[in-house]
Amino acid sequence: ILNVEQSPQSLHVQEGDSTNFTCSFPSSNFYALHWYRWETAKSPEALFVMTLNGDEKKKGRISATLNTKEGYSYLYIKGSQPEDSATYLCAFFTHTGGFKTIFGAGTRLFVKA
């Protein structure tokens, strides 16, 4: 059974703190890894699409790294702001038995002003 784990489940930080969370996925048959940001009552929005081992992506204060050989991706937020409060989802794409997408359960981030 293919499984994607995100940790921690939730995280409370103060405004200005830097934080990071993890997405763990199978280290074989990797095709792509996505990060999505999902604010309450809104649609999930794509943050990063990552396809190569060693990829590093950055968008403003948010960045992500990818290690396909060991099966993990980190998402970093530098200087968290209240507007960063959201659930962060990762999605693992594999081509085992046909193309398949497996979502993690998400990390819920709360940033207190």
Added chain:
Amino acid sequence: DGGITQSPKYLFRKEGQNVTLSCEQNLNHDAMYWYRQDPGQGLRLIYYSQIVNDFQKGDIAEGYSVSREKKESFPLTVTSAQKNPTAFYLCASSISGGVAGYGYTFGSGTRLTVV
């Protein structure tokens, strides 16, 4: 603005009734998807469609049905055969054959509650 519209946002259903969730997109995307979210779990695929008049079962298709008569529309019917329909339902779309490289565009979801 291009996007995906899901309606209604909240839906209440009596046991034994069928209900249909609407999903419309104006992105000219060929592929559309229905996902279900339950507390503490990742999104799970119900059905997807890569092209008009064609669709495929996902991981949890039992008790659901879909149609794809128009490129813009991919309605999901939750039938009385679905044993545990209370959940949050997300519709998504993507460039055909390109979801892994370009990502999903999601709607804002419908919360279905069986009363």
